[in-house]
Amino acid sequence: MSKIGIGIVGCGNISTAYLELAPLFKSLEVRAVADINPKAAEAQAAKFGVRAESVDALIAAGDIDMVVNLTVPAAHFEVSRRVLEAGKHSYAEKPFVLTLEEGEALRDLAEKKNLRVGSAPDTFLGGAHQLARATIDHGRIGRVIGGTAHVMGHGMEAWHPNPDFFFQPGGGPVLDLGPYYITNLVQLIGPVRAVTAMAVASFQTRTIGNGPREGEEVPVGTPTNIHAVMEFENGAIVTLGASWDVWAHRHGNMELYGETGSLYVPDPNFFGGDVSLVAAGKAPVELSWDHPFGRPNKTDNSGTARANYRTAGLAEMASAIAAGRGHRANLDLALHVVDVMTSILKSAERRDWVELATTCDRPAALGPEEAAALLA
Numbered sequence: 131m132s133k134i135g136i137g138i139v140g141c142g143n144i145s146t147a148y149l150e151l152a153p154l155f156k157s158l159e160v161r162a163v164a165d166i167n168p169k170a171a172e173a174q175a176a177k178f179g180v181r182a183e184s185v186d187a188l189i190a191a192g193d194i195d196m197v198v199n200l201t202v203p204a205a206h207f208e209v210s211r212r213v214l215e216a217g218k219h220s221y222a223e224k225p226f227v228l229t230l231e232e233g234e235a236l237r238d239l240a241e242k243k244n245l246r247v248g249s250a251p252d253t254f255l256g257g258a259h260q261l262a263r264a265t266i267d268h269g270r271i272g273r274v275i276g277g278t279a280h281v282m283g284h285g286m287e288a289w290h291p292n293p294d295f296f297f298q299p300g301g302g303p304v305l306d307l308g309p310y311y312i313t314n315l316v317q318l319i320g321p322v323r324a325v326t327a328m329a330v331a332s333f334q335t336r337t338i339g340n341g342p343r344e345g346e347e348v349p350v351g352t353p354t355n356i357h358a359v360m361e362f363e364n365g366a367i368v369t370l371g372a373s374w375d376v377w378a379h380r381h382g383n384m385e386l387y388g389e390t391g392s393l394y395v396p397d398p399n400f401f402g403g404d405v406s407l408v409a410a411g412k413a414p415v416e417l418s419w420d421h422p423f424g425r426p427n428k429t430d431n432s433g434t435a436r437a438n439y440r441t442a443g444l445a446e447m448a449s450a451i452a453a454g455r456g457h458r459a460n461l462d463l464a465l466h467v468v469d470v471m472t473s474i475l476k477s478a479e480r481r482d483w484v485e486l487a488t489t490c491d492r493p494a495a496l497g498p499e500e501a502a503a504l505l506a
Contacts, residue, residue: 133159134448137188137218139209140200141165141174143290144223147440148198149178155445156506157452164188185209189216196221196246198444203300207232210247214239219451221248221444224309225471226464228300230487233465240461246451249464252443254314255496256401257424261417262386262393263318263495270407271388274319277368280381281307281399285354285374291341294348302352303372304329304471307399311370311384312360312467314398318386319362321489322470327358329478332375358474363489370474402426402437422501445504446496458493466490 134157138145141163152158160178164185165171175182189197189212197213199206199222207227213220214236226249227233240247253259266274281303287293295301316322331354335347355375360368371381384395390410396403402424405417423442426435443459450457466488473484 133157134451135193135195136160136198136444137183137191137194137196138163138198138200139165139185139188140223141167141170142200145174145200147438148200149174149180151439151441152444154439154506155441155504157445157448157504158441161193162188162191189213189218194218196444196448199223199226202295203228203305204295207236210236211239214243214245214247217243217245219246219248219447221447222250224250224464225305225468226250226461227468228305229472230465230469233461233468237461237465246447246457247461248443248447248457248459249461250443250459251310251313251398252440252446252459253310253398253401254317254493255423255442255446255458255501256437256439257419257421257501258396258401258403258405259314259317259398260421260496260501261405261419261424262395264419264497265393265405265407265417266318266386266388267495270391270409271386271393272390273364274366274386274388276366277315277384277386278371278381279311279315279368279384280371280379281311281383282371282373282376282379282381284377285336287336287348288339291338291343293336293338297336297348297350297352297354299352302354302356303374304353304356304474308370308372308471308474309467310398311372312470313463314384314395315360315362315368316463316466316490317493318395319364319366319368320492321363321466322360322486323363324361324483324485325358325470325473325477326483327356327474327478328481329353329356329475331355353475353478356474356478358477360470400436401439401442419498421498422505423496442501442504449504458496460493462488462490463493
C-alpha cells in the first residue's frame with residue numbers, strides 16, 4: 131500500500147502523540163505541520179523531521195492527501211470545511227464539530243467532493259475494547275440491558291498550562307472526555323435513542339497550577355458536573371457520570387450488565403487495560419487475547435505501561451480509502467456521538483428528556499489480524 135500524505139493543523143499538546151505514533155502504521159506519512167502560531171509549528175517540525183507551513187499552504191499542498199485537524203473544538207468545523215473545499219480528506223480530533231448542523235454541512239460537502247471525514251477517538255479500536263466487543267458479540271453476557279460509565283476527576287487545570295477552552299462552551303467533561311466513553315458504548319451496544327440529564331458548574335473559576343500562568347484564575351462558562359441516563363435502541367439503559375468536580379471516587383470506568391452476566395471494561399481513554407467477565411452465579415474471570423493494539427508500548431508519567439496506538443483510526447481510514455470500503459471512525463458515528471453529548475447538555479438545561487435526531491451503525495469490529503495488517 132502506498133503511503134497517504136498527512137498534514138497536521140494545530141501543534142498543541144496532542145500533536146506530539148500523532149507525530150510520535152503515526153510511523154507505527156504503514157499507510158501514514160506525516161509530511162507537514164501548521165499552526166496559527168508559526169513558532170509552535172516550527173518547533174514540532176524540527177523535532178519530528180517534517181516541514182512547517184502556514185495553515186493555508188498546508189491545506190493547499192500537493193503532497194497532502196489528508197489533513198488532521200487538531201485545533202481547538204470551536205475551530206474544528208471551519209478548518210475541516212476548508213480542508214474539504216481544498217479536495218482533501220479530513221480527520222479531526224474529538225469532538226469533530228459542536229453542532230449537528232455543522233456535521234451535516236460537512237457530510238454534504240464531503241459527499242459532493244467524494245471525500246472522507248473521520249474523527250477521533252480511535253481508542254475503541256484498542257485491544258481491550260475489541261475484546262469486550264468480541265465477548266458481547268459471542269453472546270457471553272447475553273443481550274446488554276444496562277450499564278454504568280464514569281469519567282470523574284478534578285479537571286486539568288493542575289497540569290495543563292492553558293486550560294481555558296476546557297471550561298468554556300465546547301469544552302467541559304461531556305464534550306472533552308465524553309467522546310471516549312460514548313463512542314465505546316455505541317460500538318459495544320449500538321446507537322442511543324434518548325437521554326436525560328442534570329448538570330451544574332460547581333466552581334465559578336479554576337486556578338492554573340502549571341506553567342508560566344501558574345496561579346492565574348480562568349472563568350468557568352460550561353457545566354462541569356453532569357449526570358446522565360442514556361436509553362439505547364436495543365433497550366439498554368446506561369448511567370453516565372462526567373465530572374471535573376470530584377477529588378476521588380471508587381466507580382469503575384465502565385460496566386455492562388447483560389441477561390446472563392456482567393462485563394467490566396477498562397478506561398476507554400486508553401487502548402488497553404483489564405477486561406473481566408462475571409457469568410451468572412460464577413466468580414470473575416480475567417479475559418485476554420493477543421491483540422496488537424492492546425500490547426503496552428509506552429510508559430505514562432506514573433510509570434504505568436500503556437498501550438497507545440493513537441492514529442490507529444487514521445490508519446484504518448487510509449486503508450479503507452485505498453480498499454474502497456467504509457472506515458470505522460466515520461462521520462456518522464462521530465456525529466451521533468455529538469448528538470448524544472449535545473442532547474445531554476440540552477436535557478440538563480431544559481430539565482427534560484431529549485430524543486436523538488441521529489442514529490448510526492455499530493462500526494465493524496477490528497480483530498487481531500486486521501489490526502496487525504495496519505502496522506508497519
